[in-house]
Amino acid sequence: MSLFSGQDVVDHDCARTGDTLPPQRATLPRTASDHGYSTAIFSENPSFSARTGFHHEVDTVHDDIQSKLRFSEFSPSGYLTDPSPRTLLSLAGGLLSRPRRVPNALNTVYAAYRRFAGADPSYPHHGRRVVSHLNTYLREQSGPTLTVTNLLDPHNPYYGTPPGVGNDHTDEEREALRLAGTNLLYLLTNEEPPRAVREGYGDWERFYRAKAELYRLFAREGDRVLQRWARDTAAFRDSLVVVLGDHGQLFGADGMVGHHTSLHPHGIHVPLAVDPPADWDRGDRSITAPVSIAGVGSALTGVAAGEITTTEQLVTAIGADSRGPTGRVTACVDGPTLSLPPLYENSRFDDGRIDELAVRKVASIGPDHVDVYRCPWERTDIEATAYTYGPDERSLTPDRETPPPPERVASWLTRQHDPTATAERQVDARLEALGYR
Numbered sequence: 001m002s003l004f005s006g007q008d009v010v011d012h013d014c015a016r017t018g019d020t021l022p023p024q025r026a027t028l029p030r031t032a033s034d035h036g037y038s039t040a041i042f043s044e045n046p047s048f049s050a051r052t053g054f055h056h057e058v059d060t061v062h063d064d065i066q067s068k069l070r071f072s073e074f075s076p077s078g079y080l081t082d083p084s085p086r087t088l089l090s091l092a093g094g095l096l097s098r099p100r101r102v103p104n105a106l107n108t109v110y111a112a113y114r115r116f117a118g119a120d121p122s123y124p125h126h127g128r129r130v131v132s133h134l135n136t137y138l139r140e141q142s143g144p145t146l147t148v149t150n151l152l153d154p155h156n157p158y159y160g161t162p163p164g165v166g167n168d169h170t171d172e173e174r175e176a177l178r179l180a181g182t183n184l185l186y187l188l189t190n191e192e193p194p195r196a197v198r199e200g201y202g203d204w205e206r207f208y209r210a211k212a213e214l215y216r217l218f219a220r221e222g223d224r225v226l227q228r229w230a231r232d233t234a235a236f237r238d239s240l241v242v243v244l245g246d247h248g249q250l251f252g253a254d255g256m257v258g259h260h261t262s263l264h265p266h267g268i269h270v271p272l273a274v275d276p277p278a279d280w281d282r283g284d285r286s287i288t289a290p291v292s293i294a295g296v297g298s299a300l301t302g303v304a305a306g307e308i309t310t311t312e313q314l315v316t317a318i319g320a321d322s323r324g325p326t327g328r329v330t331a332c333v334d335g336p337t338l339s340l341p342p343l344y345e346n347s348r349f350d351d352g353r354i355d356e357l358a359v360r361k362v363a364s365i366g367p368d369h370v371d372v373y374r375c376p377w378e379r380t381d382i383e384a385t386a387y388t389y390g391p392d393e394r395s396l397t398p399d400r401e402t403p404p405p406p407e408r409v410a411s412w413l414t415r416q417h418d419p420t421a422t423a424e425r426q427v428d429a430r431l432e433a434l435g436y437r
Helices: 027-034 085-097 101-116 127-140 171-177 180-187 195-201 204-230 293-304 311-326 340-345 351-357 407-414 419-433
Strands: 038-042 060-062 145-150 239-244 272-275 329-334 359-365 370-376 383-389 394-396
Touching: 027 038, 027 145, 027 293, 038 127, 060 127, 085 101, 127 145, 127 204, 127 239, 171 195, 171 204, 195 204, 239 293, 272 293, 293 311, 311 329, 340 351, 351 359, 359 407, 370 407
Parallel strands: 038 060, 038 145, 145 239
Antiparallel strands: 239 272, 329 359, 359 370, 370 383, 383 394
């Protein structure tokens, strides 16, 4: 959302599961289209797909790639979610009417196999396939092209090992590793680990160390995918290619597991690669200060508009646009991702731990200190804590007097969550997409 809009979360307010990108926020692809670029996205991530609004102002959407062996814009998996005579008839019509009939037919068979056979891949991500589809698209293009690709390899779940990497886990350990989805729930209790974790690893600490090692393996697989891809980029002279991940992951740091409501460095460092047009200066450029995805999106919008035409200008713009008028980088988390009432009503869970997750947080990142502001849900009191951040850790700075948050930050933190507001925003987006005002 921040990349496409060039805005921080506190401005675009699309931070929760189920939020969709409104058409008016699709600034980057719209600017690119207005200036003669062909535009496309590539993803196996359902949160970065047409279903969440990322088709707005984009010429071709290549999502659901986890269900598509062959390159094609047509996605059969949606027809197979709840098959009926009507949806199967629509699927047949799509197969006959869309280009690339043979790949579409193969993809349909493959998607059906995954859906109905319960096929569980030994490695849960498909970064090599995603980048292969990206390359196929780029080779078919002529003229300037903007592509945004989500690389999901560093993302959970963490089980199995990447292609070509040996798997030395026992059967008990593999079963335990597949319980990733329950980690957050167990974080809210004082219970012992479930049986599979006890049998595979004994305790949570050893379990999380194993998860962390898989995370590093998965991240290195993402690096390998990008390195292989980089060897082919010289052929794409007019292409502006952006590849990025979602977030980091915590394995017990600060008592947190996952990527939900933590602003720890482990959670907010994001994989990112930008490949500019081939005639730009290819000399190395390093940005050692923090930058934001919103700043990257704003700078790339300048590239698409023809206002930024050199590598040096792009690097300078990313830094300046990330800092904004306050001179500090903003990072946000909005939690929890689980529904609260059932948690509070279940005596199994600890209310205090739920409260720790039921917060909005904003980090105001400066050169020396990071001020973190938090506000519990359904309250308006803002708490502030100062930290010193390192590359891999953070430490409290108790002697720092934290300034009040900027007004726009305070407004976002204290805004009451209203589930109907999300629905209304989605309806507004659909009406605007149809041309209504």
